[in-house]
Amino acid sequence: MPTTVLFEVHSLRNGNWYIDSVYDDREQALHEARDLLERRHHRGVKVIQENYNDETDTSILRTIFTEEKGFEKPKHGRHKPSPPLRAAAPPRKKKEDSDFVRYIVMLVLSVGGILLTVIGLLAFMIIMFGGK
Amino acid sequence: MEDRPKGIERRMVHRLLVHWRDAQGDGAFPTLDAVLKRDLGDIGPSIFVLRVADGEGEPAFERVGDFFADELPSDLTGQPVSAVPAGTLLAQAVGRYRMTLAKKVPITGGGEFSHVQGGTVLYRSILLPLSEGGDTIEFLLGAANCRKKDEDA
Numbered sequence: 001m002p003t004t005v006l007f008e009v010h011s012l013r014n015g016n017w018y019i020d021s022v023y024d025d026r027e028q029a030l031h032e033a034r035d036l037l038e039r040r041h042h043r044g045v046k047v048i049q050e051n052y053n054d055e056t057d058t059s060i061l062r063t064i065f066t067e068e069k070g071f072e073k074p075k076h077g078r079h080k081p082s083p084p085l086r087a088a089a090p091p092r093k094k095k096e097d098s099d100f101v102r103y104i105v106m107l108v109l110s111v112g113g114i115l116l117t118v119i120g121l122l123a124f125m126i127i128m129f130g131g132k
Numbered sequence: 133m134e135d136r137p138k139g140i141e142r143r144m145v146h147r148l149l150v151h152w153r154d155a156q157g158d159g160a161f162p163t164l165d166a167v168l169k170r171d172l173g174d175i176g177p178s179i180f181v182l183r184v185a186d187g188e189g190e191p192a193f194e195r196v197g198d199f200f201a202d203e204l205p206s207d208l209t210g211q212p213v214s215a216v217p218a219g220t221l222l223a224q225a226v227g228r229y230r231m232t233l234a235k236k237v238p239i240t241g242g243g244e245f246s247h248v249q250g251g252t253v254l255y256r257s258i259l260l261p262l263s264e265g266g267d268t269i270e271f272l273l274g275a276a277n278c279r280k281k282d283e284d285a
Contacts, residue, residue, distance in 0.1 A: 021149070021238040022231070028240065032149065039153070 002054040009033045012044030012068060020045075030065055037067060044068030145240050145258045148175055148275050152238060152260045160236075161263035164271045175275055180222065182213065182229060182272040190214060191229055191272060196222070199277065203249060219248030225257035225276035232259040232272055244281055252281040 007029035011020045020036060023029040026049070033045040047065040052058075151170050155162035164181065172179070177199040182191035193208045203220045216223045224245055232239045242256035257276035261269045 019235065019237050021240070022235060023240045024242060025240070028146070032146070035146075035150075 004052040004054065006050045006052065007064075008048045008050060009036065010046045010048060011036055011042045013041055017044075017046070026064075033065055033067075037069065144175055144178065144275060144277050145256050148172070148179075148258055148260070148273075149238055149240075151175075152273070159263070159265075160267055161261050161269065163264055164262045164273065167260075167262065167273060178275045178277050180225070180274045180276075182226065182274065184233065184269050184271060191226075194271065197275075203247070217248060219246060221247075221253065221255055221257075221276050221278050224255055225259070225274050228257075228259055229272055232261055233269060236261055236267075236269065253278045254281050 005024065007023045007026055009020045009023070009029055009032055010017050021032060023032065029047050033047050036042050037045045045065070045067055046063055049062045049064050051060040051062075053060075151167055151172060152162060155166035155170060157166075177197045179195075179197045180200065181194040183194045184191050190212045192210060192212050196204070196208050200220070200222045203217075204222065205217065208215055208222075213226045213229060216226060224241070224243075228239050228241050238258060238260045240256065240258045242254075244252055244254045247253045255276055255278035257274065260273040262271040262273055264270050
């Protein structure tokens with residue numbers, strides 16, 4: 001089956017995706033995509049593999065690489081796996097506990113302050129008017 | 133970041149593409165002068181320029197680098213792309229000019245072919261669209277280099 005394989009590098013500029021260049025070599029397309037991402041005006045890149053069948057005049061498109069600056073991790077197979085999540089969980093619980101204790105302390109102080117004020121006002125009124 | 137593509141063919145294509153992008157500025161295409169006035173180093177002899185015809189006519193050679201001289205029977209300057217002998221590196225390099233004009237982006241190609249002077253040749257090439265202003269492509273800048281497949285072993 002006569003199939004032509006091409007790799008299109010697309011770049012994200014001013015919020016729109018544009019085709020930047022075309023390669024017949026996967027590694028070169030991936031390299032140029034990463035190189036392009038280092039340029040100032042390009043916010044993202046993707047590499048689309050096109051398998052074109054000459055007999056049926058049909059194409060199968062598949063995105064094999066996507067990366068956007070400060071937004072998305074590469075979806076290419078060679079990138080390192082994400083670190084395990086368990087390291088991040090305990091500190092989060094500790095922070096939640098700390099917030100709860102702080103809330104209780106503030107509540108006790110507030111209620112205590114209000115009660116002391118009320119008691120003071122009652123004592124003042126008893127002293128002023130109690131003897132009459 | 134992975135290593136840069138290996139092989140002299142890829143490096144040349146990549147370097148010329150970088151020159152093209154640096155000369156591009158904010159426009160869609162750089163001008164021919166903007167690219168050629170850059171220090172292209174050893175890429176220079178491997179370069180050819182096609183002047184794109186108005187309408188449906190085929191492009192003609194504006195200049196052809198010395199690297200192609202040995203495989204051509206005569207100077208092709210001013211000749212249409214159909215004048216390029218089959219089985220030459222230049223014929224492989226200009227082969228994708230229609231795709232470049234249609235997609236309006238740099239297009240690289242490569243592979244191997246049986247050279248008219250004998251032997252199997254590995255090659256890489258690139259075609260880059262150029263404009264003297266606006267969105268109309270007036271020139272195609274191309275480059276190609278190669279090596280005998282036997283030298284690979």
